[in-house]
Amino acid sequence: MSDLPHPPVGQPRPIGRRLMLGVPLGLLAVAAGGWAVMLQRMQKGEFDPHTLPSQLIGKKVPDFTLPGLNGPGITGAELQAPKQPMLVNFFASWCLPCMEEAAVLKEIAAQGLPIWGITYKDKPEATRAFLAKNGNPYQRIAMDLPGRVAINWGVYGVPETYFIDGGGIVRWRFAGPLTDVVVRRDIVRLLARAEKTAA
Amino acid sequence: MTGGNHSALFRAKEPRLPGLLAAKLLLVMVALVFCLGLSVQGALAVSDPGELLANPVQEARAEAIGQQLRCLVCQNESIEDSSADLAKDIRTIIRQQVTAGRTNQQIIHYMVQRYGTFILLKPPFDLMTAVLWGTPIAALAVGIGIAIFSVRRQRRRGARGPAPLSDAERARLEALLRS
Structure with a gap:
């Protein structure tokens, strides 16, 4: 072969x-x-693959009026023209992560950034007990018992925190409990930017 | 037997029909299963009959809208299928708006305004989803391209026919036939 x-x-x-x-x-x-x-x-x-972008970013919050827990309530108009940058925090006494972030919120408030709270589907007595136990970092608290204002904001769970700059524009939304990492990474940067635009 | 063209010619004559038939049958079956899977819908999770609208036409519309919307808590269920509290609230809002005479498009727009296009179980075509929608089309185009290219190449070769035997090949063939 x-x-x-x-x-x-x-x-x-x-x-x-x-x-x-x-x-x-x-x-x-x-x-x-x-x-x-x-x-x-x-x-x-x-x-976090589960977070979804807020539709409020770059916009002013929608109009609403909510009754206060103890003192005055909160209206959309007040948040559309705030005196300074601030946080709005949706929370509930029945929400475990809200308990987790209580210490972080306290620290933020101590640093001088105002926080306004909106309770989501929470009984006023339950909220009061929650605040007595975990501390009250909020300058003002309003109640969204039916949860409809939350839907208008695009809230899909508690806690959720919004950063509103001095011009009343929503710049940031965080879904889930705030942590020191988030504060250092996001809120510090947001405040610096808000100061720069205000100056 | 090492010539590429020749072996391809021989292969076509091999009795491999049963295998091919089985493969085709399998493909058809897979396609059928897919089609059925897409058309069969799970039972709805509306637990509370009090949620339902009295008007069956309106209720059907509300359910059709809810099935297009994603539950934002569980994220893999529709608003109609989910038992989450938020999904229940959104079901109620849909029914209120249906009763108020708003169109399906208006109601879906209302939801997208608040939760973004993520709430749509069928994502719209935009910059963010271009790759998502484009990939199957691109894959199909590439496949068709390859198929056309190889068929043409084979045809061109078939038209030319196998190259004529060289003297050396003829001599080898004769030697083989003689032996």
Whole structure:
């Protein structure tokens, strides 16, 4: 057999082969890289796939009037023209993460950033007991018993915190309990920017 | 047997029909399962019959709207399917607005204004979702492109026919036939 001449071997197509192997592998590498970045940011708490962007960002809050828990209530008009940057915090006594963030809110209030609270579907007695136990960082508290103002804001759970700048524009919304990390990362930056625009 | 074209010609004559038929059947079955899965809807979770509107036409409209909206608490259920408190409130708002005579589009717009397009279970085509909507179309285009390219290449080769045997090949063939 070996003395027989060999038939010509079919021409290989190296470019096509390389593309067929390289393109999927390249796409896979890009996907894996993106995945790794996402996981890392999730671990650091910079990214949460469950949070959704607020539709209020860059806008003024909608009109509303809510009765106060003890003293005066809160109206949309007051938040549309605030005297200074402030936080609005939706919370409820029945909400465990709200208890978690109580210490952080206290610290923020101590630093001089006003916080107004809106209770979400909470009985006034329950709210009062909650505040007596966990402390009251709020300058003012209003009650949204039917939870309709919350829907108008796009609230989808408690706690939720909004940053309103000195011009009454909502600049930030955070869903979930505030932590020191969030304060350092977001609120400090927001305050610096609000001061810059005010100056 | 090492010539690429030749082996392809021989392969076509091999009796592999049963395998091909089975593969085609499997494909059809998979397609059927997909279609059925898309058309069959789960039972609605409206637990409280007091929630339902008395007017069946209006109730059907409200349910149709609710099925297009995502429950924001559980995120993988529709407003109609979810037993979350917020979903219940949104169901109530939908029914109030249906009774007030607002159109489906107005009601859905109302929800999107508050919760963004995330509330729509079927995402609209925009910058954020371009890749999402575009990928299947792009994949299909690439597949069709590859198919056209390879069919053409094969045709071109088929028209030319296999290359005529060289003297050496003819000699080898004769040697083989003689032996």
